[in-house]
Amino acid sequence: MKQTEISSERNSSTDAQNLEPWTNPTVVGKPLPRVDGYERVSGSAIYPADLILPDMLHAAILRCPHPHAIVKNLNTEAARKSPGVRAIVSSADPEGKLVIPYPWWVPEGPPVLLFDQHCRYQGEEVAALAADTPYQAYDALRLMKVEYEELSHLLHAQDALKPGQPLLHNTGNLVRRPDTYQRGDLAKGFGEADVLVEETYETSCEIHATVETHVAVARWEGEQLTVWVPTQAIYEEQKSLAATLRLPVSSVRVISQYVGGSFGCKAELSKHTLIAALLARKTRRPVKLALSREESFLCAGNRPPNVMCLKAGAKKDGSLTALEFTNLGAVGAYADWADAAGWAAGSYACPNIRTQDTEVYINAGKARAFRGPGAAQSAWALEQMIDMLADKIGMDPVEFRLKNVPATHPRTGEPYTSIELRECLLKGAEAFGWTKARVARASSSDPVKRGVGVASCRWITEGGPPTTVIVTLFPDGSATLNMAAADQGTGTKTIMAMVVAEELGIPLQKIHVEHADTGTTQYGKSGGGSHSVMVYAPAVRAAAADVKRQLLEIAAGELKRPAIELSLKDGKIVPVREPGQPKNLSELKDLTRREQIAGIGHPPPEPKGRLIASFGAQFAEVEVNVHTGEIRVIRLLACHDSGRVMNPLTHESQIFGGMVMGIGFALTEQRVLDDHQTGRMVNANWHDYKIPTAKDVPFDQLCLTIDPKDAECNSAGAKGVGEIGTVPTAPAIANAVYHATGIRVTQAPISPMQMLALLAARREAR
């Protein structure tokens, strides 16, 4: 009898998913601190690196020190006898031939062998071992004797397709057929232009440089494998591990409850995770494998370097007439993406466009998705190009951009559910004091030149199924949220708990989030593509609404009035209209009898024929010291349309974090390979690879938002914000440098050396 109730209660959960937007939210939109803030800052959060399991061994990996070599001989005998060593895996084992699957967004590529005797990058895995302590493991590694045949190496994309260069794979050095896009008539477009500009831009290879390096802890219980690994993609890693080890998917459990930064480099199965699993299986003991900082620089992904040739034309009224964008990117030693040109075709309302992306292999660690992948590199070129055009016709860069804001997506013609790019530019410019700052250049005698720059951005996000979340309410008014989403540090846990609090009218402190564990959650999409809030907020809201509906039905039965006349407030049942006595949940006998109410939610499908995208404009002010070449970013202002801002604190963290990365992109970050001699990376550490620190980040940082009240995108009204914050920062800085000095720096990062060289070249040219 009761069962029928419970089941029939679930029947109308479809309705729960057609939810009206919140009209007057009391929790969502508030600047609330992280629900896991204490754990994260106090050190009590247990990241995979903190995990200690009984009898756990520690593993280490022997890596090829050369960018290109053949392993002729490997002798592990001495290492095997070294104190504490329990197991070794290498290409001599059948497991050594295991092939690591590419993530789903890389449809094909040459096979990635676990231990390939043909080593294609510095740091490629040659063998691994597990010992009682990490020290014993590293000591034993040194006893491994490897005979390498060094091969000549290829380090630059520009050389990859030239004859006589080393070939990385049987299929050659071309990753895939170049991807070309075209609309309109390019020649006609250039013909219609009043001004033409042509320029080549280059970006450097950047490292994700997450505070937490890659770590995996693996444990077998019989044929059941559990892996603790910081990842954005628990279900993808589960599937990849199961496929590689030929296990049922349900026999692999992936747990990722704390992630110490990811930015895209923790979204696919890594070799170290598989190695930990293999060593644990060999030894029947848990194995921890934590990469050193150096290893993470060499082997854990990067933003691929691009060489981008652009030609563009515009009329004097500021309208773009044509754009040609050709990109060459180096993915590293195995297949990935290094595209940039295609992105530009979706930015501005330009009728005639041709883009081409070509990707090649080089002898260096493989690229991985990196916050705003492709888009950030693309913007470095395009947003400077726009500035050059504006400069050439003597138009304000903000005005030029406003002129070319598209009404629909320029590539597909589809309308956006909302687009506030125009308002972002206008509101941002006003708050920044743009017009005044554009004219107020420093006097020419001062070696420190001031300038301001702007850049805009968009990011298309995709929500929708399949994803399932469960919200469970207890009779004491506390609740549990169960979802697949990891929290890479972005605040996903906090925001989703806020959605539950909003919907059920209970305090945030009474909501526990259980998440990011394939063993305990239902399938949910990976965190990535800035879609976490789009996928999960509507799903969580639907689940909470499902709980609420069931709860109000119980209350209706006990209070003998229709459920529609009741509501939830401050964790109590209250009448919707006339004043009445609030009823505590604990007084509802049927709730107590049921012990819990569980509600199930999915994200609703995407709106048909509409695109969902976030937009933004960023403004930078810089000081360039023309004597030293030093550049200081003294002011950054972002104005973004990310849909509803779920929590201003986490939203700001995203934007500020993105801008900090943008500063690094623009000014300091760069993988340096020794292309004179060894081909090795010379700055695989945080001393020589410089990410911005507190001293490099301007005190004057501001984040403004425009809420388009987008009811169409999803029931939360929220669009993504993860990636977009970093996309326009670097070109805004480069444009500011140009404004300050009149020098267009096309190559990122703008190091003092480069700046000085360009200043010297100009002096000579005069």
Add this chain to the structure above:
Amino acid sequence: MKQTEISSERNSSTDAQNLEPWTNPTVVGKPLPRVDGYERVSGSAIYPADLILPDMLHAAILRCPHPHAIVKNLNTEAARKSPGVRAIVSSADPEGKLVIPYPWWVPEGPPVLLFDQHCRYQGEEVAALAADTPYQAYDALRLMKVEYEELSHLLHAQDALKPGQPLLHNTGNLVRRPDTYQRGDLAKGFGEADVLVEETYETSCEIHATVETHVAVARWEGEQLTVWVPTQAIYEEQKSLAATLRLPVSSVRVISQYVGGSFGCKAELSKHTLIAALLARKTRRPVKLALSREESFLCAGNRPPNVMCLKAGAKKDGSLTALEFTNLGAVGAYADWADAAGWAAGSYACPNIRTQDTEVYINAGKARAFRGPGAAQSAWALEQMIDMLADKIGMDPVEFRLKNVPATHPRTGEPYTSIELRECLLKGAEAFGWTKARVARASSSDPVKRGVGVASCRWITEGGPPTTVIVTLFPDGSATLNMAAADQGTGTKTIMAMVVAEELGIPLQKIHVEHADTGTTQYGKSGGGSHSVMVYAPAVRAAAADVKRQLLEIAAGELKRPAIELSLKDGKIVPVREPGQPKNLSELKDLTRREQIAGIGHPPPEPKGRLIASFGAQFAEVEVNVHTGEIRVIRLLACHDSGRVMNPLTHESQIFGGMVMGIGFALTEQRVLDDHQTGRMVNANWHDYKIPTAKDVPFDQLCLTIDPKDAECNSAGAKGVGEIGTVPTAPAIANAVYHATGIRVTQAPISPMQMLALLAARREAR
């Protein structure tokens, strides 16, 4: 669009719960080894005692050494300064006054303070501390100085209500008003009897003696408490901890993935768990608190001792006419149950009955539910009484029992969904060679006398809601089962995985069970009352059926034929009737697109107006050496009706385990209190408190079953088996001892000393 599909698919899950019984199961009913067998025997299973958390402290408890005393003064200064000590809690702290809630089945009782200055039993908690190592913790305990005022103590139920005895509580020594039950006319019944017997039986206090002692590991993350504790009742412990600590229920997570034996003593919140949580909160570090073997004997529950006075009458044709059963039980120092008489009113078809249960406090550790609580003690008395009546009218004891098998429940008149007690007695007797064995006594000159005895039993089980389980199917044909149920060692995980395998036609190896974690599962009933299989098997079946229905609907869409014409076999889609090509799940595009199918199940409500009970009969053969008093059980045979036997291996384990406990009950197990002087337990260890070992258990042990094909009890057709196996064993042994020697031993255990004393008394009487 897809979302609507997913939701509407859930609408008919009600149907999935009205499932027909399996007609020809291929997995259920097979003797399959445990799914977690490897982990359990290899030591790789992580029990709470095995858990190591970073920075974990170890706690120890200072306990009162006296059975009754007042703590006049407690000085913890020296302990506080002892090396490694990080925190102390005692009655001096506000937390010391926390009141531990009673479990739901003990409706009221005097408040149980965490650290009560009035200590009512040996081992009562006085203070506790946490230190870096267990050794430091125990060393520091010895530095605590306590001044006790010893009070006179009360050890025997018979003395409790006498004037002048020490009073344990303000309310006196009576736990609750005696519970009386009556039907028919007792005087009339005795009047109608041809024979009357009257006897007093006593049982001893037994200790659960689980292989794993009680352990708790507590960790706080902010205001969120996680407790690893071996328990049958994760959601009860969660609720009790939250109530005691005034936390939202969702802020407490209880995990119990491996339990090293429970038998009822791990079904309620224990003080040590709360202490671990408090010390962890004080130190902001994880704390492990593992009870020593001695502590577990003194403070972790027991089977209460009973004194049972019986008077019964029967006609010469074997029909019972009247039964009077008065029980006095000692619950220990705090409220619990020590009933026995009431159980007897539901056993046989006797028209005139009066029972009374009286429970009192004594100065000893509190009782807890213990496998067949009350029923085992009751059977010790009643099943011997039945034998005495049969003996008196010269009727075979099996025949006498057959004569009095009830048609409906004797107390309520409700019919059973099935009752095969008659068949159990008949089939068991035949297989045992009962008739022959009854006459074949050993020759009188041999000091070793042989005898056989029988006893029967019933156990009422209750399934039904609220309980929710989730089964998730992956496109590779593997599945995850998510449920609240702990596995106390009974095989619950294995059986529930078998239900999934049966319903979905996938191999057991491809099913992962995730369970016993309030953070990750939906509410499910505790394990207890032998109802795990009744609650969970139908729920799991319903969830799996829900998955199957959704899967067949997907297949129907892709194969363009009605779902009703399709079925699942060996993890493939096959046509129901005509032969056709099986289709792999991985070929179903819509399944791959959805990533998973989740099905939700609840146990259906109990059948109305019907009782569900298991029944059984056990037969014992013993040898009694009349020179030494030693008794050896040389043969045991059980014949049980537990409904469908889900897995003969785990079913046999339950019955054999129960019978081993029955041997201990009958022959060796007994808490011995020093009632001459100190009042302390003198055998709080496994050397002096003797549980049966391999040498005490007969090689000749057999378990037969009768399957009533009970389609009414639930969709699995299974009834409980956890408790019933131990209920009749001890009286069957006692009846066999009588058969061998002619001596009726009324007091359990039948030690050699007692046996010799009774033999000597008979010699003297002759």
